Amino acid sequence: MQSGLVAIPADIREFDGYSWHAAPDQYIMAAVKGSNVLPLIVPALADGTDVDMVLDRVDGVLISGSRTNVHPSNYGEPETEHHGPFDPARDLLSIALIRRTIERGIPLLAICRGIQELNVALGGSLATEIQALPGRMDHRKPQTEDRDAAFAIRHSIKVKEGSCLASIVGHGEVNVNSLHRQAISELAPRLAVEAVAEDGTIEAVSVIDAPGFAIGVQWHPEYWVGNDEISDKIFAAFGDAVCARHAHPAAAAAAE
Numbered sequence: 001m002q003s004g005l006v007a008i009p010a011d012i013r014e015f016d017g018y019s020w021h022a023a024p025d026q027y028i029m030a031a032v033k034g035s036n037v038l039p040l041i042v043p044a045l046a047d048g049t050d051v052d053m054v055l056d057r058v059d060g061v062l063i064s065g066s067r068t069n070v071h072p073s074n075y076g077e078p079e080t081e082h083h084g085p086f087d088p089a090r091d092l093l094s095i096a097l098i099r100r101t102i103e104r105g106i107p108l109l110a111i112c113r114g115i116q117e118l119n120v121a122l123g124g125s126l127a128t129e130i131q132a133l134p135g136r137m138d139h140r141k142p143q144t145e146d147r148d149a150a151f152a153i154r155h156s157i158k159v160k161e162g163s164c165l166a167s168i169v170g171h172g173e174v175n176v177n178s179l180h181r182q183a184i185s186e187l188a189p190r191l192a193v194e195a196v197a198e199d200g201t202i203e204a205v206s207v208i209d210a211p212g213f214a215i216g217v218q219w220h221p222e223y224w225v226g227n228d229e230i231s232d233k234i235f236a237a238f239g240d241a242v243c244a245r246h247a248h249p250a251a252a253a254a255a256e
Contacts, residue, residue: 035238130182151179151220156175213237
């Protein structure tokens, strides 16, 4: 039996002439298997969603990755051909959902696009095509149809001693599977850096003084849940936070 409900913001996708509100299966199954929670996909309405109505009914929020990017207007930059593709309805939902989730102390785990949305929601900015920047590695997804090869754990990051993430996976070097061409540029004032890649790319953050679990990672722990210790620990910690909130709803409501 699942230990709580977790909201996942939908992406807008076009299939067979229909618009779909959808979320990637690998995040859904990672939440089920790794966190022991039941995910609920929240529709990304173009006119906005009542996020408090959603948060009144869930015990956690998982912000997934996506093929789309946060529109640069959300962090005060002009759009270029390198920033896309976009999903403005997803931006609208995720940014509002992230802000209220943090304010209400509801457990939050943000992955890939999610960590970028987290940074933007709290006042930070993003850099695009980071592989072209001096001294940066190429973090992009390899061009292959083999998904295991594409999501292979391929480079190390350094987790800061004493950080929130270190309490979950330990500090020092761990190996991860980052797949992205955008990354945090200016760090939001309310975020603390939890881990960095060898080239200085920010790979994990936490929300400073957050009343609840609130962590973002740039890599893809959801893909290897059940086969990778680091991935398992992250989703288990998120699940524990969700379970604790689900078990004590009155205390959680009083703390908001």
